[in-house]
Amino acid sequence: MLTTRMWIKIIRTLCAIMLAVPFLTGCWDRLEIEERAVVLGVSIDKVNMETAEKEEDEISHLRGTIPTPEKGMVRVAVQIALPGRIPLGPGESGGGGGGSVGKTVWVIDVVGHSLDDAIMNLQQQVSSKLFFGHLRVIVISEAVARNGLENINDYFRRNSEVRRMAWMMVAKGQARKLMLAAPPLERVPTLYLMSTLDEGIRMGKFPKDYIGIFWSNVSKKGQEGFLPYVEIKKEENVEIKGLAYFVGDQMVGVTKPLEIAGYLGIKGINPAGYRVFVQLSNPEQTIMTTATHRRSKIKVQIKDGIPHFTIDMGIELNVEGKLSDEIQINNPEVLRMIEEKQTEDAVKSYYKLIKDSQEKGSDYFGFGEIVRAKKPHYWNKRIKTAEEWGKMYRNCTFDIKVTLKVRRIGMKGV
Amino acid sequence: MPTRKVRRLNAKLLMPSPSTTMDKYKGQQVSGSLGDTIAFLDGILGINEDFTVRKFNVFGQFPAAIMFFSCMVNQDSVNSDIMKALMYTPPHLIGRSIETNQLSDVIMNDSLYHSKSSLQGELTALVECILRGDTVIAVDGMKESIIITTRSVEKRSIEQPATEQVIRGPREGFIEPLGTNISLIRYRLQSPDLRIQTMEIGRRTKSKVAVCYMDGITNPALVEEVHNRLSKIDIDTVLDSGYLEQFIEDNHYSPFPQVQYTERPDKVVANLAEGRVSILVDGSPLALVVPTVFNQFYQTVEDYTERFLLMSSIRFARLIALVFSLVFPSLYVSIISYNPELIPTDFAVAVAGGRAGVPFPAVIEVIIIEISMEVLREATIRLPQQVGGALSIVGVLVVGQAAVAAGFASPITVVIIALTTIGSFATPAYNAALALRLLRFPLIILAGTFGLYGVMIGLILIANHLLSLKSFGVPYLSPLIPVDFQGLKDLLIRGPLWLMNKRPAFLDPVEETRVSESKFDELKKTSKNVLDPLNDKSE
Amino acid sequence: METRQITVIQAAAVLVSTIIGVGVLALPLFAVRAADSGGPLVTFMAMLLAFVGLSLVTWLGMRFPNETIIHYSERIIGKWLAWIGSLFIIIFFAVLTSLTAREFGEVVVTSVLKSTPVEVTVIVMLLLAAISTRHGITTFAHIHTFYFPFLLVPALVIAALSLKNAEVINLLPIWGNEPGGMLKGTLTIAALFQGAFVLTAVIPSMKHPGKAMKASFWGMLVAGGLYVIIVAATISVFGSEEIKKLLWPTLELAKATSLPANILERMDAAFLAVWVTAVFTTLFSSYFFTIYSMSHLFRLKEHKLFSYFILPFVFVMAMVPQNIIQMYEIIENVGRIGLIITIAYPGLLLIVSILRKKRGNPVADNKNVDQNH
DSSP states (O other): OOOHHHHHHHHHHHHHHHHHHHHHTTOTTOOOGGGEEEEEEEEEEEOOHHHHHHHOOSSSSOTTTSOOOTTOOEEEEEEEEOGGGSOSSSSOOOSSOGGGGGGGEEEEEEEESSHHHHHHHHHHHOSSEEEOTTOOEEEEEHHHHHHOOHHHHHHHHHOTTSOTTOEEEEESSOSHHHHHOOOTTSSSHHHHHHHHHHHHHHTTSSOOOOHHHHHHHHHOTTOOOEEEEEEEOTTSOEEEEEEEEEETTEEEEEOOHHHHHHHHHHHTOSSOOOEEEEEOSSTTSEEEEEEEEEEEEEEEEEETTEEEEEEEEEEEEEEEEESSTTSOOOSHHHHHHHHHHHHHHHHHHHHHHHHHHHHHTOOTTOHHHHHHHHOHHHIIIIIOSHHHHHHHHTTOEEEEEEEEEEEEOOSOOO | OOOSSOEEOOOOOSSOOOOHHHHTTTTOBOOSOHHHHHHHHHHHHTTSTTEEEEEEEETTTEEEEEEEETTTBOHHIIIIIIIHHHHSOOGGGTTOOOOHHHHHHHIIIIIOOOSSEEEEOBHHHHHHHHHHTOEEEEETTOSSEEEEOOBOOOOOOOOOOSSSOOSSSOOOOOOSOHHHHHHHHHTTOOOTTEEEEEEEEOTTTOEEEEEEEETTTSOHHHHHHHHHHHHTOOOSOOOSHHHHHHHHOSOTTOSSOSSEEESOHHHHHHHHHHTOEEEEETTOSOEEEESOOGGGGGOOTHHHHSOHHHHHHHHHHHHHHHHHHHHHHHHHHHHHHTOGGGSOHHHHHHHHHHHTTOOSOHHHHHHHHHHHHHHHHHHHHHSOHHHHHHHHHIIIIIIHHHHHHTTSSOHHHHHHHHHHHHHHHTOSOHHHHHHHHHHHHHHHHHHHHHTHHHHHHHHHHHHHHHHHOEETTEETTTTTTTTOTTGGGGTTSOOOTTTOOBOOGGGOOSSOBOSOHHHHHHHHHHOOOTTOGGGOOOO | OOOOOBOHHHHHHHHHHHHSSTHHHHHHHHHHHHHGGGHHHHHHHHHHHHHHHHHHHHHHHHHSTTSOHHHHHHHHHOHHHHHHHHHHHHHHHHHHHHHHHHHHHHHHHHHTOTTSOHHHHHHHHHHHHHHHTTSOHHHHHHHHHHHHHHHHHHHHHHHHHHGGGOOGGGGOSTTOSOGGGHHHHHHHHHGGGGGGGGHHHHGGGBSOGGGHHHHHHHHHHHHHHHHHHHHHHHHHHHOHHHHTTOSOHHHHHHHTOOOGGGSSSOOHHHHHHHHHHHHHHHHHHHHHHHHHHHHHHTTOSOSHHHHHHTHHHHHHHHTOOOSHHHHHHHHHHHHHHHHIIIIIHHHHHHHHHHHTTOOOOOOOTTOOOOSOO
16 A cells, blocks of 8 residues: 555655666766876977978868967877786786887877877877876977977866876977887886986985976966976986076076086085085095085075075085095095085086076076065065066076085095 | 562553464453363364373372473473472371362462462463463362473574674673573673563564663663564564564664674673663574664674774774775776876776776676675575585686686776675674675766766765664764764774773763772772882892 | 754864865965965955854854844844845855855866766755755754864875975965955955854754854864965965966865875875865755755744755756856855855844844753744
């Protein structure tokens, strides 16, 4: 016997089920991991206009409807992981045995008017949906970087899949080569590229400069961005060649590798890891030291309406080695000599580093931020915008004090 | 006050007894004629082969008959304590003439050597007594028959509880007869406050149900409510305490058990002492404990016998297993199908490699393997133990390995399901583990529809359900919600016994304190290092 | 009728979990737009403003410890005026519900479930809230208390992990370089706190209504403190200029953080998943408040009736904004109106009630009190 109440109950349940069914059949976004084309790396190069025009298909627009952008067209290469080739677990080598390590990824390239456009063209050629959730490395050729990165930054910022912990780097020469390189240390080549930089941070050879940090720096009014500048070597290994620094989103210059140490010293970033030669009196008396700890304090004063920075740095050193036995490291006097000599060299190199950046008008150290934070009245009255700071930066004066301390000399007594 | 006595409770039957043969004779009294009584009982029960009627003469002069079911009574007792006592005239009565109207007093007071005997004048009641295993003695001329409790039913010995094993703690488990079970409780709780009240439930089985509680601890309103709910049960057979559970629980549609069962007498005693009520049913080795809150399902007796630091961490492990068994597969599905960016790149690429040949989406794959795992588990439980072991090896090792080799499932899926299954085994309460296992499936489907978002929606629904659930008015998640800081000492961790000095507040016990704090302080202060070498004066 | 069971802690938890919701995702953006690096200060001021509003409401509630605002407003300013006021409150909370659902729907569709229709995500959240509102106010408080840690922990974890990348210099100067928009920003952010108005429905069920002020103080302190922490953490990691370019900076913060040892390489999807609970509690509160007030307005004993009844209306309202930018415009405007309803209106009631010397019957603690009459 069913009472009305029960009928109502049954009908209500049925309604609920009917409502629920469309949701369950939904699965709009389900896309299995193996059905995604997992993009691990992207490289962006500049291309010759004529060849590119010919190569490009009419995918996102018809030929001739959209004028080619002033900055030229780009060639985008992506590195896609091949799921079957990368074995699960450490032991077994999947697929064709030991010889085929090189083919864990698939590199394809397309041209396009912009990055979006190129990716669109690429999607037309790849069956699975491109997935940027595991994009770890973006390599940009120097030519593109000097042209400006607005479009590239915009694309990656807008895409919710891209992580802020990815690396963006500027390549000397062709960027695509880095995508093709297959260093034998890692199964997945881009992971090698990434670990080069990640380990660099751990060894004190490079500052933290993920794409997210780069973006923040570019956005800041009193700071410019910088990116690692890399070059591919003979054995498909990668060398960090320096910092590529920017004004706005245009690259304006590159430092030397040792100058990265200068940057790290000025910013007081730990751990410290660079080694330098110190020549005491003659070439035979050359000592190599390694920095173990850095500290730095930057103060700003306004002198005659121009910011004046006092940088007080302290670096702790260990002696790593010497060229010959001509010098005995057995008394404090020698260590003091090393300290003095190296201080002299260091101060010189810091001045030069800052001088170079002032010439290009690129304050990638973030001195402007210090002014903004510590002298807001001055900033609000005189500067206010990033452009103004760029101009002002050229005139800023600096005062650098370095205190070096040699602490240890290793296991050898002399 | 008659303490320590099984008080009989007047449970009103809602419907009359369904036995048509008995209904006819309702209210008939013993007529006094022996022949009539024998004829009546023989007419109803005589068709049964084991129904015994033995005629004899009481004290050699009054014709009488003894009636019982031969396989339900203790024959020795019937022969020596009843027959012998009644046939011989006791020495002090020799020569005295006994009138028929004095007879019942004489028999009861002077001759019967049996402690549990009573008089009954109603015919239908006699039938019921014989059915229960009692012996009926009808004497010619007496308006009442004598009923003697001689029941003796074969029972197994007391064994280790099969489903609630402990390493440290008592080894006894309940068995089927109610009397034995009550004795197991009573010798652990030798207090006049222990009250055991019995009632009969089941129109045909007439199962004896005992309600145990501690007077002066348990909230009287709770006892009242338990009685109230039990007395309103109208069912014809009660074969196990589980039958009652399904009537007295608060929410019948919830997957979560709102009544705890146990086969450990020590657990029942612990619960009684906390202020709960326990319900035992004759014929069932499982006692019910009410009210029940969620945290009881991941706690064991052993938590309290071992030292608190160790058991707290083990309790954590159990909780993790509980969570594992609920969410692991759905998390896996949502990460694989929706958010592969969450896992490390190398691993993601490797997982993609493992899944490369699998024809189904992760949801379907996981559901298929989960279902086959459930089938396997059920098969292992139902099979005899010797075969069961072999089956689980075949099932897990061979089938699992073959499924991966055949490209039917990815190896990681197998790992995930195996972990989940093991996790669900680590939950001490079988019924709670069952509930979580069941809820896993909707979660997997939600994960397949909305990814992590769906899993959260599912978990929120489950949590909201748990929060609205009540067992005898106690919120199911007490003492977490509503927060009771005393109770938190025994929730995720198991606090030291001397710190948990209050009974759970959510049970609203009459007396709150169970451990005297000051005494413990005294214990710590007055303890001496008597054997400390420094004290050694003999040098 | 339920007895008075809600404790001070529970009431505070209701406040915190009601206040903290989807608004947190965009909060740093509002704060930075107002006064770049002065964001934390703006948030703090907004918290003070919101606390002033809440304490008015609490004071009023303590004067009438047996009734909800729907009832006592009738005694203070007369039946018809109060009816209009109550109607505004109900409509406002219905709108708030729909906007919360829509905002979160947009977040989910933009960042995680890209091809799922926004209608589906919105209706799923609304259904979840509707199903849960079918219980009494005690369960309502229990649910909030239960989810309280699920809201605090992920937010604090994200903030703590981001310390690794934080730079103090981004937070200086603390009053911001361009503090011109401070007042406007304070109002915008204060609007994020207005869910606290739900306290008017909680006070009549509190065990000790006299301690309501304590609950509102702690509730506001925890919620406001969390807001300030999140704003400070976001600004210190990104810098104010970068935040201006991000739609949901808090989500971006989760994206930029990874758990130690790379257990989870990025937390945005996980954070969003955990944040579903926070959004649920907010939605649940405003939904519950809407139907609870309706049942009081119409003098009904049960609010269950309305729980599915208003669902279609709320859903349709949620679908009104055409795009995400329009949606945020509407949210800001509704927030401003909300400040009038949740601060000015009770303020007015309070003044009138003091002038007319009206107050409710005091309540003996722990007594069973019929709340509806």
